[in-house]
Amino acid sequence: MPRLLHYSDIENVYDDPVRVGRLAGAIRSRSGADAVVCGSGDNTSPGVLALIERGRQALDLFRAIDADVETFGNHDFDYGPAAARGVVADAPQTWVAANVVDANGDRFAAEHVTPTTIREVDGVRLGFFGVTDPATPSLNPMAGELVFTDPYDAAEAAVADLRDRGVDHVIALSHLGGGDDELAHRVDVDVILGGHVHAERDERVAGARLLRPGANGHVIFEVEIGSDADGGIDVTRHETAQAPVAEDVVDALEGRIDAAGLDEVVTTLEEPIDRSEETVFGGECRIGNFVADAYRWSLDADVGLQNSGGIRNGPPLAGAVTVADLVSVIPFEEHVVRAEVTGAELREIFRESAAAVVDFGEPGWWHGHVSGATIQWDDDANELLDATVAGEPIDSDRRYTIATSAYLLHTDHEFPTLSEQHRIGEGGIQFEVLAAYARKFGIDAAPDGRIRRIGTNRTPREDTATGADE
Incomplete structure (x- = not known):
């Protein structure tokens, strides 16, 4: 049965390579053919290395954990849309964003970003979409040239599209923070993998399982879908402090730190x-x-x-x-x-x-x-x-x-x-x-x-x- 491995808001953790190594180790140790590795935003910046590398240090982690799907947080635009496009273009995962467009009204980074994506795992079709806080231009001046449309209207369209395409479950990757509750009430989703607000959360809201792992990579959630006769959802919380260290990630980040000269x-x-x-x-x-x-x-x-x-x-x-x-x-x-x-x-x-x-x-x-x-x-x-x-x-x-x-x-x-x-x-x-x-x-x-x-x-x-x- 399918599993989701969820992390979010790791922000400046890259400045401590061993902590990133443990996060990578925690995800790797639970990954497999039945797992989809999911991020719900603010996973490229801010931080010392992020400032120097313009968010590209995140690629070391994304590649190491073979990330599958990701959406944008407000801090993912800290160095402007061009830098964000560069990270997205070189990252291994599919980026989903249903409510981010450029000044011309075109989908942001359309060659690399899609509103929805479908993954088939163990014969189960999982549909994913992403939404980002519409207040992002106010929270982050570097995102000012982008437009963040109404996330609930965008979510309704994305869910309708995914249901029409015959998915068995719909998963929202959300960087709405406190807006996740309204999202759960407005659209027919099974799981909301949330972020933005740095407090952990695991509860049911309007039939959806709503999760936030908190900030800085201390916790990942493992979500098992269809784990009982009713197609239920089980969630396991994993702390990363004692996880095995992915030494290749540590080495890559330490090399970037040494080169920064700070x-x-x-x-x-x-x-x-x-x-x-x-x-x-x-x-x-x-x-x-x-x-x-x-x-x-x-x-x-x-x-x-x-x-x-x-x-x-x-x-x-x-x-x-x-x-x-x-x-x-x-x-x-x-x-x-x-x-x-x-x-x-x-x-x-x-x-x-x-x-x-x-x-x-x-x-x-x-x-x-x-x-x-x-x-x-x-x-x-x-x-x-x-x-x-x-x-x-x-x-x-x-x-x-x-x-x-x-x-x-x-x-x-x-x-x-x-x-x-x-x-x-x-x-x-x-x-x-x-x-x-x-x-x-x-x-x-x-x-x-x-x-x-x-x-x-x-x-x-x-x-x-x-x-x-x-």
Whole structure:
């Protein structure tokens, strides 16, 4: 009976070749003639190697696991459509994308990408289609020349086509994240292999088995189709930490790392700095303070602001910190920019640090890290209690400068009050700013109470002035 091996959102795992080797080993050890190896997006970038290789480092993994089908995530366009076309052209798998078109309305990379594909395994016909978050151009400026049509309309057409062609089961490769539930209700699918949101998921929604393996290659799902008399679906979760290492993948990636030349040591740390998702999205933390401090210093702004989602998860910064380490923190070729806002707008921007205000990401996430300012927030009331700049209350009529990522002026998903109309200047590339700051000042940025979250749902430790992760 057919099996699906599902991975997604591995992003910057390529910067740790052994972890990629274990992911490859986990998939290889469960592969076979009855298995279809499936990816649901964000499997080519971001990361240090991705930045250097323009996503082509992913080919080492794709070839090693003999990948079968894949769809696009928003980060698969980090280096523009031309780079994405190049990866797709050289990758072994079939890429499915039902709602991605170019500016002319033609299917993106039509010579290599198809809305649907069919695989026959053990006499069972499996139909696959792919859909990508229509907000991708807002999430990723490099995808701006592409058009992402309504994914549900595209899915309905794809499913109708596959059913007309006599498939036994329909599988969606989805990079819609929270939109997977609507997908399950709108179309007749058996399995949704999801991604985009980095939290694991395995449940039934409107008759479909909806799966997300989480991020960074820690888990793959093995999906057995037709495993009982009713044609049911069984799912097994496999952690990759103890999987055999695919040494050929390790060797290939280590060769790319050696050639990148990013091994300059810029500072040394006595205490490791955590950058796990729990820490970064939990409130004030050392890594967030460091980034915001570096931005504010680089442009001599009143406030430094970094979005939590822009700080990529990975192993703690520890010991000798290299340029490559700092690239891995924020692996984007985007500039730090200087924006000017009124005090009233600045208070609204601070409010938008809370997931409850912007309705983005997981409930309870904290989206902003600041420098030169303090924020006091009530989680129960979803209310900004107090905010200061340079120790003084914010004057609604005064104008303040913010040093932040160019991305935040582009997207309307995070800090929507900020926009291009607020831009008044531009500085260096983000990770270059981090490196320059670390060379001059080192990395300290101990939590100092600049973000305080209070409420009945906060633990006493989180209510202290030292911040959520200390």
